Amino acid sequence: MEEEIGNLFSATSPGRMEEEIDNFTATKANKVAQPLVEDEVDPDLNLVKGRGGSLLREKMIESVSKKHIVIVDESKLVNYVGGSKLAMPVEVIPFCWNHSLNRLVSLFDYAGCVGELRKVAEKAYVTDNGNYIIDLYFEKDIGDLNEAGDAILRLPSVVG
Numbered sequence: 001m002e003e004e005i006g007n008l009f010s011a012t013s014p015g016r017m018e019e020e021i022d023n024f025t026a027t028k029a030n031k032v033a034q035p036l037v038e039d040e041v042d043p044d045l046n047l048v049k050g051r052g053g054s055l056l057r058e059k060m061i062e063s064v065s066k067k068h069i070v071i072v073d074e075s076k077l078v079n080y081v082g083g084s085k086l087a088m089p090v091e092v093i094p095f096c097w098n099h100s101l102n103r104l105v106s107l108f109d110y111a112g113c114v115g116e117l118r119k120v121a122e123k124a125y126v127t128d129n130g131n132y133i134i135d136l137y138f139e140k141d142i143g144d145l146n147e148a149g150d151a152i153l154r155l156p157s158v159v160g
Contacts, residue, residue: 080141087135112139
């Protein structure tokens with residue numbers, strides 16, 4: 001069994017699940033401590049990630065992984081991305097963040113989008129990589145997620 005899981009790496013969100021995985025991996029595999037939180041999953045298995053604030057690192061971990069396994073309970077299931085009314089985070093460089101916020105909101109005006117700079121103690125939240133997070137909230141389905149993602153990534157300030 002140990003040989004089969006010798007190359008197992010876990011990346012979890014803080015909390016109970018992290019403790020459980022720590023108990024399992026502490027002596028049997030290597031552990032990479034990175035916060036990964038899958039806060040929403042739609043019927044097509046599209047995920048909203050990064051509400052913990054580590055968007056870029058989460059993307060990097062996923063891109064180098066042979067397999068990406070997501071474990072969620074039914075409380076994370078939504079009819080459409082943004083359907084939980086929780087934030088959809090977008091990581092941006094600090095320079096001209098306000099312009100980025102306005103551009104992001106205008107991209108999704110048709111979906112009743114509202115955006116705000118994520119703050120902690122009245123200051124901009126700074127990611128592990130020194131960037132900011134803009135949280136977007138939607139009243140309606142944003143439609144084609146590939147199109148929406150491409151439009152977001154075309155903004156020069158978005159860290160993608």
